[in-house]
Amino acid sequence: MSLPDGVQRREFQGESALATRGDPVYGEPVVDGWRRWDPHRSKLGATLEAGLETGLSGGDGVLYLGAASGTTVSHVADFAGPTYAVEFAPRPTRDLLGVAEDRGNLFPLLKDARRPETYAHVVESGLDAIVQDVATRGQADVALSNREFLCDDGRFVGAIKARSEDVTEAPEDVFERVLDRLRDGYEVLNTARLEPYHDDHLAVVATPR
Amino acid sequence: MTGQGWFVGVDPDDPAAMGEAVRSGEADAPDDWPTQAVDAEFAADDDEYYERLHDATLAGTRAAVTEREAADDQQLIHAVRAAADLADAANELAERGTEWAGSVFEDVDGGIAGARDVAGRDPENATEERAVAVCQRAVDLADERDGVREYVDRQAPTVAPNLSRLAGPMLAARLIALAGGLGDLAKQPSGTLQVLGAEDALFAHLRGHAPSPKHGAIYTHDYVRNTHPDERGSAARALAGKLTIAARVDHYSGDLRPELDAELDERIERIRARDTE
Numbered sequence: 001m002s003l004p005d006g007v008q009r010r011e012f013q014g015e016s017a018l019a020t021r022g023d024p025v026y027g028e029p030v031v032d033g034w035r036r037w038d039p040h041r042s043k044l045g046a047t048l049e050a051g052l053e054t055g056l057s058g059g060d061g062v063l064y065l066g067a068a069s070g071t072t073v074s075h076v077a078d079f080a081g082p083t084y085a086v087e088f089a090p091r092p093t094r095d096l097l098g099v100a101e102d103r104g105n106l107f108p109l110l111k112d113a114r115r116p117e118t119y120a121h122v123v124e125s126g127l128d129a130i131v132q133d134v135a136t137r138g139q140a141d142v143a144l145s146n147r148e149f150l151c152d153d154g155r156f157v158g159a160i161k162a163r164s165e166d167v168t169e170a171p172e173d174v175f176e177r178v179l180d181r182l183r184d185g186y187e188v189l190n191t192a193r194l195e196p197y198h199d200d201h202l203a204v205v206a207t208p209r
Numbered sequence: 210m211t212g213q214g215w216f217v218g219v220d221p222d223d224p225a226a227m228g229e230a231v232r233s234g235e236a237d238a239p240d241d242w243p244t245q246a247v248d249a250e251f252a253a254d255d256d257e258y259y260e261r262l263h264d265a266t267l268a269g270t271r272a273a274v275t276e277r278e279a280a281d282d283q284q285l286i287h288a289v290r291a292a293a294d295l296a297d298a299a300n301e302l303a304e305r306g307t308e309w310a311g312s313v314f315e316d317v318d319g320g321i322a323g324a325r326d327v328a329g330r331d332p333e334n335a336t337e338e339r340a341v342a343v344c345q346r347a348v349d350l351a352d353e354r355d356g357v358r359e360y361v362d363r364q365a366p367t368v369a370p371n372l373s374r375l376a377g378p379m380l381a382a383r384l385i386a387l388a389g390g391l392g393d394l395a396k397q398p399s400g401t402l403q404v405l406g407a408e409d410a411l412f413a414h415l416r417g418h419a420p421s422p423k424h425g426a427i428y429t430h431d432y433v434r435n436t437h438p439d440e441r442g443s444a445a446r447a448l449a450g451k452l453t454i455a456a457r458v459d460h461y462s463g464d465l466r467p468e469l470d471a472e473l474d475e476r477i478e479r480i481r482a483r484d485t486e
Contacts, residue, residue, distance in 0.1 A: 068464060082259060088465070089370070089463045089464045089465065090273075090274045090277035090278050090367075090463065091278070091462065091463030091464075092462070092463055092464060093270060093273075093274050094274050094278075096270075097267060097270060097271055097274065100263075100266070100267060101267065104259065104260065104263050105259065105263075106263075107262055107263060107266040108266055108267065108270045109231070109266060109270060110232075110270045110273040110274055110277070116239075117235050117236065117237060118235055120235070120236040120237065120238055120239045121213065121214055121215045121230075121234040121235055121236035121242075122214075122215045122231050122234070122242070122262070122266070123239050123242075124239055124240070124241060124242045124243060125238070125239035125240050125241055125242075126241060135464065135465060135466065135467065135468075136465065136467055137467050148238055148239060149239050163468040164467050164468060166471060167468050167471040167472050167475065168471065168475055
């Protein structure tokens with residue numbers, strides 16, 4: 001599999017780990033300007049670590065849904081082009097603002113990812129990728145309603161959290177149901193479980209159909 | 210119906226106005242905004258557009274965060290206490306007003322509903338005028354109580370989203386008020402949350418002449434009240450446990466954890482199943 005331009009494996013104290021170049025954000029180790037990308041703290045990091053072909057490339061226009069305090073989105077903005085970060089909760093968004101101040105290509109938005117009409121006047125069309133990490137019921141619906149931002153051969157790269165849909169059902173059944181719904185608007189290209197980094201999460205790569 | 214980019218009609222030298230456009234605008238669908246902005250001479254080229262977009266999103270999002278965070282727990286506490294005072298005052302004045310009105314009018318019922326009925330009547334002499342006016346005041350107090358409750362219903366989910374989902378906005382606000390703040394509630398063990406509002410019973414128990422209270426303010430929650438009395442203690446303990454976790458998530462992280470709902474539903478279902486066995 002290929003890593004996007006701007007993401008490299010680097011040595012950190014003898015260990016090989018993913019890294020991007022940029023200002024440090026959360027106290028991560030930095031060697032020669034490369035920041036270590038911890039897959040335990042980032043589902044996208046775990047997705048790359050799991051060897052999934054994401055189709056992400058350096059300089060991509062990205063819509064990031066569920067940016068939280070900006071840990072992962074800071075790495076994305078390091079290698080991507082214009083990066084729109086949507087987060088719903090005010091407290092993590094305060095941290096996200098700090099991350100965005102140092103990154104001219106990162107645009108933070110306090111918006112609800114289930115209501116794209118509230119940010120469609122800001123986020124441009126024809127983006128190369130959507131990265132999704134939202135802890136809400138109806139994760140497939142969020143992906144479907146945001147499809148309009150993607151270009152025809154764009155990529156959806158998401159982490160589906162089984163417990164957000166249903167805590168009692170077996171994760172495998174939840175994933176099957178979410179993927180079925182996702183197929184209403186996407187062709188699913190790849191999936192992978194994110195253990196041991198994140199329990200009961202499924203990474204999904206899809207393209208609009 | 211809106212199809213315009215955020216930058217239309219906005220002065221690029223006014224960060225506050227740009228931020229407001231990002232915050233409050235809408236569009237039915239996205240478009241190639243960078244090209245449109247350059248065509249509209251909002252920016253000279255893509256680079257300048259993204260620079261301005263960066264300023265605008267930082268300004269708008271910072272303002273939105275500040276406003277949302279200003280909806281703080283202390284305002285909620287004032288509102289909860291005001292709602293309780295207004296309810297007491299409205300009931301007391303309605304009793305007095307309807308008692309008076311009953312001596313000068315036919316068919317007067319007690320309570321707020323009775324006062325509302327009297328307030329709609331036409332007084333024909335000085336005595337009736339005063340009795341109707343007192344009832345009108347009681348009705349005004351009851352209306353303001355409803356207004357404050359609506360405020361709590363709106364604000365509590367912003368201040369404590371998870372706690373409000375699990376407990377309902379009013380009970381969430383009451384628990385925050387009883388503890389003295391969301392931070393204080395988050396720091397308490399769940400056994401304390403379980404009996405918040407039952408302090409009299411708790412201290413009677415600690416002095417040694419009463420059983421320990423099973424629940425305080427959380428009694429109003431459906432999961433306690435509508436659980437069989439034999440299992441009510443278990444239900445109260447389970448509910449208090451999840452509410453404590455919710456309060457901690459709200460205070461320390463602020464993100465939504467929808468799985469808490471389902472975990473609580475499942476737990477209560479199991480407890481309720483016991484008494485049918």
